[in-house]
Amino acid sequence: MAERAQFAKMNGLGNEIIVADMRGRVDHILPAAAIALDHDSATKFDQIMAIHAPRRPDTEAFIEIINSDGTQAQTCGNGMRCVVQALASETGKREFTFETIAGILTAHEHPDGLISVDMGKPRFDWQEIPLAEPFHDTRQIELQIGPIDAPVLHSPSVASMGNPHAIFWVDQDVWTYDLERFGPLLENHPIFPERANISIAHVTSRNAITLRTWERGAGLTRACGSAACASAVSAARTGRTERTVTVTVPGGPLVIEWLENDHVLMTGPAEWEFSGSFDPATGAWQRDESQPSQGVA
Numbered sequence: 349m350a351e352r353a354q355f356a357k358m359n360g361l362g363n364e365i366i367v368a369d370m371r372g373r374v375d376h377i378l379p380a381a382a383i384a385l386d387h388d389s390a391t392k393f394d395q396i397m398a399i400h401a402p403r404r405p406d407t408e409a410f411i412e413i414i415n416s417d418g419t420q421a422q423t424c425g426n427g428m429r430c431v432v433q434a435l436a437s438e439t440g441k442r443e444f445t446f447e448t449i450a451g452i453l454t455a456h457e458h459p460d461g462l463i464s465v466d467m468g469k470p471r472f473d474w475q476e477i478p479l480a481e482p483f484h485d486t487r488q489i490e491l492q493i494g495p496i497d498a499p500v501l502h503s504p505s506v507a508s509m510g511n512p513h514a515i516f517w518v519d520q521d522v523w524t525y526d527l528e529r530f531g532p533l534l535e536n537h538p539i540f541p542e543r544a545n546i547s548i549a550h551v552t553s554r555n556a557i558t559l560r561t562w563e564r565g566a567g568l569t570r571a572c573g574s575a576a577c578a579s580a581v582s583a584a585r586t587g588r589t590e591r592t593v594t595v596t597v598p599g600g601p602l603v604i605e606w607l608e609n610d611h612v613l614m615t616g617p618a619e620w621e622f623s624g625s626f627d628p629a630t631g632a633w634q635r636d637e638s639q640p641s642q643g644v645a
């Protein structure tokens with residue numbers, strides 16, 4: 349059995365996050381441990397954010413992101429806010445620079461407790477999303493689901509926020525679509541060689557979008573920060589909205605700003621639930637006896 353690591357169960361607008369403290373260790377959280385934690389109702393999660401010691405001197409930490417099916421993700425906006433809240437309460441710092449497998453991210457905590465994450469630049473090139481075949485205009489690609497002559501969802505915009513996203517635009521309430529049924533089919537469609545996060549987006553004004561997401565490797569979630577970013581930039585780029593929008597996901601609102609320097613800034617809350625320790629090899633865990641701090645260590 350590996351030595352136990354500390355974790356905090358948190359959420360970002362209902363996106364279920366485990367922030368795990370893997371600093372000072374050489375092991376990594378195994379897929380089997382992630383799957384075991386997800387199968388326990390108390391620790392059921394959408395992503396684990398594993399904080400490892402920095403690999404680069406200009407960063408606070410290297411963050412590994414693990415979906416509930418044990419696969420890795422390149423980015424997780426809601427999870428990054430949880431990491432910031434955990435480290436801010438541990439260190440008193442408010443500004444952070446992190447490394448993920450997708451690159452460098454910066455984030456800061458505001459005095460009111462909301463957290464902004466600079467999610468980097470969106471990418472729209474079909475090879476970078478990636479798609480399996482060339483589409484020169486990714487504002488709208490040929491893909492549909494449902495009867496051929498009356499598709500239920502069709503012509504999504506596609507974008508990468510480090511991870512792949514497809515956004516289907518609808519003009520009715522997003523809850524009227526059976527995303528639980530269509531999500532897995534679209535996530536695994538051959539057009540997406542690395543699978544994709546699948547969202548349904550309803551633009552309700554020049555500054556507002558309502559969004560539901562079926563996440564790659566995690567299924568239906570109450571919030572997906574990178575999908576909120578991908579839908580905001582895709583809405584602006586197709587002329588549907590301005591560059592600053594409130595994206596309301598099932599868990600609540602996120603403010604997304606597509607800045608002049610092409611970076612996408614996401615602002616929203618994070619919430620601490622409880623802490624414990626776990627075995628990164630098996631997922632066996634226990635709750636801390638006392639719950640004094642809101643940090644992760």
Ligand SMILES: N[C@H](CCC[C@H](N)C(=O)O)C(=O)O
Nearest residue numbers: 421424425426511572573574
């Ligand atoms: N919940 C995350 C996204 C996780 C992405 C993951 N499902 C993948 O790309 O595999 C977010 O807030 O951005």
